[in-house]
Amino acid sequence: AQSVTQPDIHITVSEGASLELRCNYSYGATPYLFWYVQSPGQGLQLLLKYFSGDTLVQGIKGFEAEFKRSQSSFNLRKPSVHWSDAAEYFCAVVQGGSEKLVFGKGTKLTVNP
Amino acid sequence: DTEVTQTPKHLVMGMTNKKSLKCEQHMGHRAMYWYKQKAKKPPELMFVYSYEKLSINESVPSRFSPECPNSSLLNLHLHALQPEDSALYLCASSQPSGLYQYFGPGTRLTVT
Numbered sequence: 214a215q216s217v218t219q220p221d222i223h224i225t226v227s228e229g230a231s232l233e234l235r236c237n238y239s240y241g242a243t244p245y246l247f248w249y250v251q252s253p254g255q256g257l258q259l260l261l262k263y264f265s266g267d268t269l270v271q272g273i274k275g276f277e278a279e280f281k282r283s284q285s286s287f288n289l290r291k292p293s294v295h296w297s298d299a300a301e302y303f304c305a306v307v308q309g310g311s312e313k314l315v316f317g318k319g320t321k322l323t324v325n326p
Numbered sequence: 327d328t329e330v331t332q333t334p335k336h337l338v339m340g341m342t343n344k345k346s347l348k349c350e351q352h353m354g355h356r357a358m359y360w361y362k363q364k365a366k367k368p369p370e371l372m373f374v375y376s377y378e379k380l381s382i383n384e385s386v387p388s389r390f391s392p393e394c395p396n397s398s399l400l401n402l403h404l405h406a407l408q409p410e411d412s413a414l415y416l417c418a419s420s421q422p423s424g425l426y427q428y429f430g431p432g433t434r435l436t437v438t
Contacts, residue, residue, distance in 0.1 A: 256330075256430050312422065319366075
């Protein structure tokens with residue numbers, strides 16, 4: 214069965230520092246990959262997605278992610294973090310043709326001033 | 327309009343009550359989803375409707391009863407819930423491929 218692993222439960226960075234959140238997937242076929250962000254008590258907002266093509270994808274709010282098939286990874290990056298980026302980040306995968314979105318356990322991001 | 331709306335935002339109900347959660351979207355999506363999210367956990371899929379027909383039920387207890395009256399509306403009827411059912415209930419919609427799922431803000435449910 215498909216699965217997603219986010220190795221880091223909690224990450225703390227200083228405002229203005231760079232950020233990388235890790236995501237590894239387990240899949241046989243080409244996966245469709247997503248990063249979602251959730252502020253406390255809120256719904257999920259789609260940051261970016263990868264289906265095929267260019268392995269470096271740009272998203273909203275200055276985020277980007279790189280798909281690396283050889284490492285089964287889809288890490289999220291941001292060059293300079295803002296205090297408003299503090300939230301829970303979920304990596305997710307859906308198998309092509311399926312309606313089932315599988316989430317990782319999430320990474321909580323804390324931003325220090 | 328890329329918005330999924332959910333009502334109510336908050337709901338407190340007793341274990342003998344009957345209540346309903348409502349979800350609405352006007353993006354022309356033909357798939358709609360209910361997720362349950364406990365604190366500090368990822369969302370867990372409960373139900374999927376595709377073209378107004380139930381396509382996935384993730385072995386959810388019968389005290390949760392979904393309904394899709396039309397392509398824009400999704401309800402979740404609640405009856406005889408348990409305190410452990412307290413959670414954030416999220417609705418999402420997409421085209422039937424499952425891609426581009428848009429989430430609503432959720433209903434915070436507390437069962438007393």
